[in-house]
Amino acid sequence: KKYQFNKHDPEGTHAFELTNLCDRAILGLLLGMEADNPGSMLDVKQSGKKLTVDEIRAAGWFEELPLDGEVVLKFQTKLRSTSAAPQPIDDNDLNNFLNQLKITKMSDRDRLNLTKMFCASYFFMSEQARMIIEAYDGSAEKMEAAVMLFFCVIDGHCAKTTMFKSTVEQDRFQHMLGAHAHYRSQNPTGRYELNLALIPDQMMAKNLVEAGIHEGGSRTWRN
Structure with missing residues (x-):
């Protein structure tokens, strides 16, 4: 089901295993969306430990993810979907x-x-x-x-x-x-x-x- 992740509809609770390459890719996308739209990433936990977005930013997650562990988070974007014509990946x-x-x-x-x-x-x-x-x-x-x-x-x-x-x-x-x-x-x-x-x-x-x-x-x- 993770391969059905849709960047245009990312809301929900997500669980990631950081040794899994696809999980890392999806989490990377969500981090990029959080950077563009602060406040979207909520209730972040790494191996059961609660983390704030400021803490994961200080730990360097926005540049390079940890190599292992489980991450669970809730994502709730504040952006409204738009009807822009499809554009190629940047x-x-x-x-x-x-x-x-x-x-x-x-x-x-x-x-x-x-x-x-x-x-x-x-x-x-x-x-x-x-x-x-x-x-x-x-x-x-x-x-x-x-x-x-x-x-x-x-x-x-x-x-x-x-x-x-x-x-x-x-x-x-x-x-x-x-x-x-x-x-x-x-x-x-x-x-x-x-x-x-x-x-x-x-x-x-x-x-x-x-x-x-x-x-x-x-x-x-x-x-």
């Missing part, structure tokens, strides 16, 4: 993501889980997606990651040729997308029948929800 968050993907002891399956988590919270440009999939060692997980990222790419019209230089990989990518290859996040008009048990359909549904929020669900969703 450079700081992208670099943070890439640095985590490049940890040598991380398996490609772990990288895929981390990519899924970031896809739930961010949009990307095709060039950013290319940088992400290049962090993968094996071709199978790399291609799975590319399919997930495709539905979060803003410039989908050039995704295939930007993400893959090899025509063999481009053809394989096209085959894995199937009919979904025609989807464009910036112009998603059409009728959809989605199977939410499938990752590509999950990513597409997430994109359609974002579009509905931006344009107004009453004007964009029918039947």
Whole structure:
């Protein structure tokens, strides 16, 4: 369930194991949101010990998290959601993501889980997606990651040729997308029948929800 964390709806009580890379990534996102919107992070406990935000700031958590221990906190943002058009991940968050993907002891399956988590919270440009999939060692997980990222790419019209230089990989990518290859996040008009048990359909549904929020669900969703 942690891989379903949504940066745009982070409220709730969260528990993190600091030896888990995905947990660390989510906690890092919440710390960044606390820095932008002070007072959102409440009731912080590390291994049962209560901590204030000032104490974790003094301990350097905003720069580098502790290596182990369990952290439990409540997050309650004061920011109201806006209807801004989807924007690609910013450079700081992208670099943070890439640095985590490049940890040598991380398996490609772990990288895929981390990519899924970031896809739930961010949009990307095709060039950013290319940088992400290049962090993968094996071709199978790399291609799975590319399919997930495709539905979060803003410039989908050039995704295939930007993400893959090899025509063999481009053809394989096209085959894995199937009919979904025609989807464009910036112009998603059409009728959809989605199977939410499938990752590509999950990513597409997430994109359609974002579009509905931006344009107004009453004007964009029918039947």
